Amino acid sequence: MTADIATRRSPLDGWTSRFTELAPAVRLAERPFLAQLTLRLTDTSRAAAVSRVLGVELPETPCTFSSGTGPHGPVEVAWLGPDEYLVLAQPGLQRTLESALREAIGDTHGAVVDVSAQRTTLTLSGPRARDLLAHGCAIDLHPSASPIGTCVQTLLAQAGIILLVRDADAGEFVVLVRASFATYLAAWLVDAGMEYREYREQPV
Amino acid sequence: MQLIPCPWCGPREEVEFHYGGQAHVAYPAESAALSDEEWAKFVFFRDNPRGPFAERWSHAAGCRRWFNAVRDTRSYELLAVYRPDQERPVTT
Structure with missing residues (x-):
């Protein structure tokens, strides 16, 4: 089921050096192979059991x-729809979590699907991260409109993404993008961030 | 760009949405008894009013949920949005 860790490559394998060119204005990195599970839960009576597992x-x-x-x-649970959640956990935990969540749901109406290979994860932080995202995303990411804990599914440069706001004031974001769109989005981010390469932190 | 208020996600840009045609088109109760003409009417024929029109929309790039909206076809103004399990609200 899980690919051989020694031979598998993440969708953005080899992009690290291009990402580091954007620092210190934007610190961009891939967090590959996170365990991702789609959780459908129509019967909310099982929500407590699911919370206990996670x-x-x-x-x-x-x-x-x-x-x-x-x-x-460490686990993150994102709201994707009225009865749909995305569970993010450390790499390699998909099988364990899948069976644990299935057990928590029991025979009630719900589903757990391993979607770890569907998306890869990009983390963005730094003083210009919000400006960079604003180049291609219509969502208002100002802390007053998108506080910590905001999770939006939207388009970034026409590519569908899930955006998590980790730290609104410091500008720390997580972008989940489909594996097939990952190189396109990475190229777009590097290109859009070009103007911030000259950025130097102000001396205190 | 026009903002469409998704009942769950709030106002989002129009490009995130997909149009689904007229809302509240009930599936025929006795479908086996329908004549070809009645079938054609159910499958192909839709209202085309000038003014408020109840439509189905899908938040395709967001929560991927279907919802209904009453839109004024003259001004493109969205008068109301509501979930599929809700009744059509009264709009002026």
Whole structure:
């Protein structure tokens, strides 16, 4: 099921040197191979059991995510729809989490699907990260409009993404993009960030 | 760009949405008894009013949920959005 770790390549393998050119204005990096599971839960009576497995409450408000550390280490649960969530966990945990979540759901109406290979993860931070995203994303990412814990599914440079706001004030974001769109989006981000390469942090 | 208020995600750009045609078109109760003409009417014929029109929309690039909207076809103004399980709200 899980590919051989020694031979598998992430969608953005080999992009690190181009990403580091954007520092220090934007620190861009791929976090490959995260365990990702789609959780469908129509029967909310099982939400508590699912929360216990993850160690994190399921986000109730649309367009938010919750994070924390549970029995399976650091976990993030993003709201994708009224009965749909995306669980993000450390690489290699997909099988364990899949069976644990299935057990929590029991025979009620719901589903758990391993979608780890569907998307790859990009982390953006730095003083110009928000400006860079604004080049191609219509969502207002100012802390007053998108506080910590915001999770939006939208388009970034016409590519479908899931955007998580980790730290609104410091400008720390996570972008989940489909594997087949990853190189396109990486090229776009590097190109859009070109103007910030001259950026130097102001002396205090 | 026009903003469409998704019932779940809030106002988003129009490009994130997909149009789904007229809303509240009920599937025929006794489909086996329908004549070809009645079938054609159900499958192909839709209202085309000048003014408020209840339509189906899908937030394709967002939460991927279907919802209904009442849109004024003269001004493109969205008068109301509501979830599929809700009744069509009264709009003026």
